[in-house]
Amino acid sequence: MLPHDDIDHGTPKRASDQQVTLEIDGQSVTVPQGTSLMRAASEAGIPVPKLCATDSLEPFGSCRLCLVEIEGRRGFPASCTTPAEAGMKVRTQSDKLAKLRHDVMELYISDHPLDCLTCAANGDCELQDMAGAVGLRSVRYGLEGKNHLQAQKDESNPYFSYDPSKCIVCNRCVRACEETQGTFALTISGRGFDSRVSPGQDQAFMDSECVSCGACVQACPTGTLQDKSVVALGMPTKSVVTTCAYCGVGCGFKAEVKGEQVVRMTPWKDGQANDGHSCVKGRFAWGYATHKDRITKPMIRAKITDPWQEVSWDEAIAHAAGEFKRIQAAHGRDAVGGITSSRCTNEETYLVQKLIRAAFGNNNVDTCARVCHSPTGYGLGQTFGTSAGTQTFRSVEKSDVIMVIGANPTDAHPVFASRMKKRIREGAKLIVVDPRRTDLVSSPHIKADYHLQLRPGTNVALVTALAHVIVTEGLLDERFIAERCEDRSFQQWREFVARADNSPEAMEAVTGVPARELRGAARLYATGGNAAIYYGLGVTEHAQGSTMVMGIANLAMATGNVGREGVGVNPLRGQNNVQGSCDMGSFPHELPGYRHVSDSTVRAEFEAAWGVALSAEPGLRIPNMFEAALEGDFRGLYVQGEDIVQSDPDTQHVTEALSRLECLVVQDIFLNETAKYAHVFLPGSSFLEKDGTFTNAERRISRVRKVMKPLGGLADWEVTIKLANALGYPMDYAHPAQIMDEIAALTPSFQGVSYAKLDRLGSVQWPCNEDTGEAGTPTMHVDGFVRGRGRFVITQYVPTPEKVTRRFPLVLTTGRILSQYNVGAQTRRTPNNRWHDEDRLEIHPHDAEERGIAEGDWVGIASRAGETVLRARLSERMAPGVVYTTFHFPESGANVITTDSSDWATNCPEYKVTAVQVCKVTQPSEWQRGYTAFNQQQLDMLERRREGAAAGVVGK
Numbered sequence: 001m002l003p004h005d006d007i008d009h010g011t012p013k014r015a016s017d018q019q020v021t022l023e024i025d026g027q028s029v030t031v032p033q034g035t036s037l038m039r040a041a042s043e044a045g046i047p048v049p050k051l052c053a054t055d056s057l058e059p060f061g062s063c064r065l066c067l068v069e070i071e072g073r074r075g076f077p078a079s080c081t082t083p084a085e086a087g088m089k090v091r092t093q094s095d096k097l098a099k100l101r102h103d104v105m106e107l108y109i110s111d112h113p114l115d116c117l118t119c120a121a122n123g124d125c126e127l128q129d130m131a132g133a134v135g136l137r138s139v140r141y142g143l144e145g146k147n148h149l150q151a152q153k154d155e156s157n158p159y160f161s162y163d164p165s166k167c168i169v170c171n172r173c174v175r176a177c178e179e180t181q182g183t184f185a186l187t188i189s190g191r192g193f194d195s196r197v198s199p200g201q202d203q204a205f206m207d208s209e210c211v212s213c214g215a216c217v218q219a220c221p222t223g224t225l226q227d228k229s230v231v232a233l234g235m236p237t238k239s240v241v242t243t244c245a246y247c248g249v250g251c252g253f254k255a256e257v258k259g260e261q262v263v264r265m266t267p268w269k270d271g272q273a274n275d276g277h278s279c280v281k282g283r284f285a286w287g288y289a290t291h292k293d294r295i296t297k298p299m300i301r302a303k304i305t306d307p308w309q310e311v312s313w314d315e316a317i318a319h320a321a322g323e324f325k326r327i328q329a330a331h332g333r334d335a336v337g338g339i340t341s342s343r344c345t346n347e348e349t350y351l352v353q354k355l356i357r358a359a360f361g362n363n364n365v366d367t368c369a370r371v372c373h374s375p376t377g378y379g380l381g382q383t384f385g386t387s388a389g390t391q392t393f394r395s396v397e398k399s400d401v402i403m404v405i406g407a408n409p410t411d412a413h414p415v416f417a418s419r420m421k422k423r424i425r426e427g428a429k430l431i432v433v434d435p436r437r438t439d440l441v442s443s444p445h446i447k448a449d450y451h452l453q454l455r456p457g458t459n460v461a462l463v464t465a466l467a468h469v470i471v472t473e474g475l476l477d478e479r480f481i482a483e484r485c486e487d488r489s490f491q492q493w494r495e496f497v498a499r500a501d502n503s504p505e506a507m508e509a510v511t512g513v514p515a516r517e518l519r520g521a522a523r524l525y526a527t528g529g530n531a532a533i534y535y536g537l538g539v540t541e542h543a544q545g546s547t548m549v550m551g552i553a554n555l556a557m558a559t560g561n562v563g564r565e566g567v568g569v570n571p572l573r574g575q576n577n578v579q580g581s582c583d584m585g586s587f588p589h590e591l592p593g594y595r596h597v598s599d600s601t602v603r604a605e606f607e608a609a610w611g612v613a614l615s616a617e618p619g620l621r622i623p624n625m626f627e628a629a630l631e632g633d634f635r636g637l638y639v640q641g642e643d644i645v646q647s648d649p650d651t652q653h654v655t656e657a658l659s660r661l662e663c664l665v666v667q668d669i670f671l672n673e674t675a676k677y678a679h680v681f682l683p684g685s686s687f688l689e690k691d692g693t694f695t696n697a698e699r700r701i702s703r704v705r706k707v708m709k710p711l712g713g714l715a716d717w718e719v720t721i722k723l724a725n726a727l728g729y730p731m732d733y734a735h736p737a738q739i740m741d742e743i744a745a746l747t748p749s750f751q752g753v754s755y756a757k758l759d760r761l762g763s764v765q766w767p768c769n770e771d772t773g774e775a776g777t778p779t780m781h782v783d784g785f786v787r788g789r790g791r792f793v794i795t796q797y798v799p800t801p802e803k804v805t806r807r808f809p810l811v812l813t814t815g816r817i818l819s820q821y822n823v824g825a826q827t828r829r830t831p832n833n834r835w836h837d838e839d840r841l842e843i844h845p846h847d848a849e850e851r852g853i854a855e856g857d858w859v860g861i862a863s864r865a866g867e868t869v870l871r872a873r874l875s876e877r878m879a880p881g882v883v884y885t886t887f888h889f890p891e892s893g894a895n896v897i898t899t900d901s902s903d904w905a906t907n908c909p910e911y912k913v914t915a916v917q918v919c920k921v922t923q924p925s926e927w928q929r930g931y932t933a934f935n936q937q938q939l940d941m942l943e944r945r946r947e948g949a950a951a952g953v954v955g956k
C-alpha cells in the first residue's frame with residue numbers, strides 16, 4: 001500500500017503545537033491550530049463544496065461555494081478562509097446553505113459552455129462535480145445573455161491548451177504560478193465580467209514568462225487549462241506511482257495510463273521530494289519513451305563502417321560475451337571494462353558493476369559521475385566522512401541564509417528552485433556565487449543580497465577569502481568546532497586562511513569580486529542564522545573541484561552550519577540517479593557503499609556473497625580507459641545508458657579511443673553518439689518499462705514502477721543478467737526486489753531498505769539501518785560527523801592550467817537550460833525543442849562588438865583542443881571576457897573544445913573553464929563537417945538494417 005492521499009482537503013495542512021477541538025455537523029473534530037474549517041471538515045470525512053480552494057494553495061475565498069453556518073455568528077462565512085476555533089459549532093448543510101450554493105453554481109454554469117459530454121475534462125472536472133453536489137439540474141438564466149462562450153483558445157503551448165470560455169476566474173492557476181512555481185507569469189486582467197486569466201501582458205502562453213511547469217494546469221478545476229495529451233488520448237483509466245527519470249530532484253509522479261499508453265504524468269502529491277510539483281521535463285516531456293527512433297531489436301556488426309544486422313537477444317548476447325572472452329584471452333583480464341549509467345536504476349547499476357568485478361574479474365568500472373560530481377564524493381568524504389548532501393530538500397524551508405554556488409537550480413533543478421524561491425520570498429537572504437547572472441540573481445520577487453560574480457576558475461580563491469573574513473573577524477562558531485571538529489586540522493586551517501594573502505582585498509585581483517562585497521557575504525553567511533550552501537557543477541567541474549568542495553565544507557564547519565535542519569552542504573546532483581550510481585559501487589576503487597576495494601574484510605564479504613575472488617586493485621577511470629585504448633591495452637567496453645562521446649570532454653580524443661576498441665557494446669534506448677562507434681547494440685528500456693529504485697540528491701531512495709512492457713522485450717537489468725550468464729558468471733534474479741535485498745545485505749547504509757518498506761513509506765533516505773529511524777536519515781551528521789570529528793582541509797588556490805592568453809583571450813563556461821536535459825537524447829525527441837532548438841554561444845556585447853559579431857551571427861570558437869561553430873546570442877549575463885554555451889545538441893560540438901584539464905583528485909573534467917577565441921565565420925568547423933558526414937553514414941547503416949539488407953555474417 002502506498003501512503004497516498006488523493007483527497008483534496010481544500011486548504012494546506014497546518015503544523016502547530018496547539019490542537020483545537022470543535023464540532024462539525026455534530027461530530028467532534030480535533031485539528032492543529034490554524035487549520036481551516038474546510039480542512040477540518042474534510043479530514044473528518046465531511047466534504048464541503050468548493051471551487052476556488054485546493055489544498056496545495058493558500059485559501060482565497062472568492063467562489064462563495066464553501067459557505068457554512070457557525071453557531072452564534074451572523075452570516076455565512078467561507079469555510080476555506082475561516083480558521084477552526086476551540087468550541088465552535090459548525091453546520092455544513094442546511095436548507096439555506098443549499099440554496100445559496102445552488103444559486104452560486106447556477107451563475108457559474110450560465111456562463112459556461114454546456115459541452116460536458118465532448119469536453120476532454122469530462123469526468124475530471126470539479127465544476128461538473130460541484131454542479132452534481134449542489135443538485136443543479138437546470139439554469140434559469142439561459143445562455144443568450146452576455147457571456148464568454150466565443151472566447152479564443154490559446155493553443156500556443158505544445159503541452160496544454162487554454163480555453164477561456166471555460167474559465168470560472170477562480171484564480172487557482174494564478175496562485176499556483178505564484179505560490180507553487182514562483183514564476184508570476186499569470187494575472188487576472190480586466191475587472192468584473194471582463195476579468196480573465198492572462199499570461200504576461202495579454203500574451204500567448206508561449207510568448208509569456210511561463211516555463212510550462214504545469215502547476216496551473218494541475219490546479220485548474222475545469223477544462224480551461226487542459227493537457228493536450230488528455231484531449232488526444234482521452235481520460236486515463238489507472239495510475240502507477242513512479243519517479244521522474246530526468247534530474248536529481250527525483251520528483252514523484254503518478255503515471256496515468258490507458259492500457260499501456262501513458263496519457264498524463266501528474267506530480268504525486270505525496271512525493272516527498274516534490275510535494276506535488278513538477279517541471280516541464282517530468283510533467284510533459286515523456287514522449288521520447290515511445291519515439292520512432294527507439295531501437296527495439298539487438299544489433300551487431302563487425303566494423304563500424306558496416307551496416308547493422310538485427311539479431312535475436314541470444315545471438316547478440318552470445319556475440320558480446322564471446323568477444324569479451326576472446327579479448328581477455330588474447331590481451332589479459334584488464335583489457336575490458338564497463339561504464340554504468342546514472343539514468344538506470346540502482347539495481348541495474350549494481351548489476352553492471354557486479355558483472356565487471358565478478359565476471360570480467362577486474363575493477364574497470366566507472367560512471368558519468370566521473371564527469372560531474374566525483375569531487376563531491378572525494379571532498380565531502382575527506383571532511384565529513386560521507387559522500388552525499390547533508391539535508392532534505394524541505395530543510396531549505398528553515399534556512400535564513402541560502403548560498404548558491406555554481407548552480408543554476410531554476411534551470412537544472414527546477415522543483416527544488418521553486419521551494420527555495422518560496423523561502424526567499426518569505427525573507428531568507430540569498431548569496432549567489434556565479435560568473436553568470438542567473439535567474440536567481442534577479443527574478444520576480446527575488447533579488448540576491450549578494451551576487452559574487454567571480455571569474456571562472458577562481459572558486460578556491462573566493463572560498464578561502466570568505467573563510468579569511470570569518471576567521472579574522474571573529475565569526476567562528478568556536479563551540480561547534482571544539483565539540484565536533486579535529487583541533488589540529490582546524491588550527492592549521494585557521495592559520496592558513498588568516499594569512500593576508502588570502503584576504504578578500506588580496507584575492508580581488510584574482511577573483512574579480514570586490515572585497516567589500518565578499519566581506520559582506522561572508523558576514524551574512526556566518527551571522528545570518530541558519531545558513532545552507534547549495535552547489536552544483538560550477539563547483540566540481542574544475543581543476544580544483546575537490547578543493548572547492550572541501551572549502552565549502554570548511555565554511556559550514558567553521559560557522560556551525562551542519563547537523564540540523566536549515567543548514568548543511570548540499571550538492572545539487574545532475575542526473576536522476578547519479579547519487580545512486582555512486583552509492584552502488586560504480587567507481588573503480590569502491591565497492592557498493594563507498595568501501596575501498598583494497599579493504600580485505602569488505603572484499604571478503606562480497607567474495608562470499610558473489611562466489612568469486614575479487615581484485616584488490618582499483619581499476620581504470622574513464623579517462624584512463626581512453627588512454628589505455630589508444631595504447632592498445634584496453635580493447636572491450638560495455639556501456640549501459642551513457643553517451644560518453646557527447647558528454648565527455650575533448651570529443652576527438654574520445655572518438656579516437658573508441659575507434660580503437662575491438663568490441664564496444666552499447667545498451668541504450670536510442671542510437672546515441674557513442675553507439676555510432678559500437679559493434680553490439682543492446683536495446684535499453686526507459687524508466688516506464690521497468691521496476692527499480694532511484695536515489696535523488698537528498699539520498700532519498702524512491703521506487704520506479706513499470707507501467708508498460710519493455711519495447712525491446714527485456715528490461716536493462718535482465719540484459720545484464722543474460723550477459724553475465726553468457727560470460728560464465730551465473731546471475732539469477734526474478735525481480736529487482738531481490739537485487740535490492742542483496743544490496744541491503746551487503747551495504748550497511750542500505751541495510752534497512754526493501755521494496756516492502758518503500759511501498760509502505762513512499763521513500764527512505766540512506767543511511768537506513770538499525771541505527772537510524774525507519775525512514776532512514778533526513779539530516780546527516782546530527783550528533784557527530786560520520787568520520788568522527790570533522791576535518792578541516794587547507795585550500796591553497798592554484799590557478800588552472802587552462803590559461804587565458806592572447807591567442808585564447810576568453811573563458812568559455814558551459815551549463816544547462818530548463819527545457820533540455822544533459823546530452824538531449826530524450827528532450828530533443830519531445831516538443832521541448834520549441835524552447836531550445838540549438839545551442840548558442842552567449843557573448844557579452846562588448847566582446848561581440850570588438851569582434852564585429854551581431855546577434856545570430858555564426859561564430860567560430862577555438863580552444864587548444866578543437867574548434868566548433870555556433871550562432872551568437874548577445875547577453876550581459878556574463879561579465880566581459882566570459883562566454884557561455886549549453887551542450888544539448890551533438891552537432892554543436894561543445895565538448896570538441898573542452899580540454900583534458902581535470903580535477904587533481906578525481907579527474908573530473910574542467911568543463912567550466914576553457915580558454916577560447918571567438919570570431920565571426922561563414923561555415924561549420926572542420927569537426928562539424930566531419931561529424932555531419934560520419935553521422936549520415938551511421939544513420940545509413942541503421943537505415944539499411946531497417947531495410948533488412950543481408951549484411952553478411954558478423955565475423956567472430
Ligand code: SF4
Binds near residue numbers: 173176183
Ligand atoms: S505552466 Fe507553470 S509557469 Fe506557466 S503559467 Fe502555469 S504555473 Fe505559471
Ligand code: SF4
Binds near residue numbers: 219
Ligand atoms: S484557468 Fe482554471 S484555474 Fe485559472 S481561473 Fe480559470 S478556471 Fe480557475
Ligand code: SF4
Binds near residue numbers: 251281
Ligand atoms: S525537477 Fe527534475 S525530477 Fe522534478 S520533474 Fe523536473 S526533471 Fe523531473
Ligand code: FES
Binds near residue numbers: 051060066080081
Ligand atoms: S472554496 Fe471557499 S470561497 Fe471558494
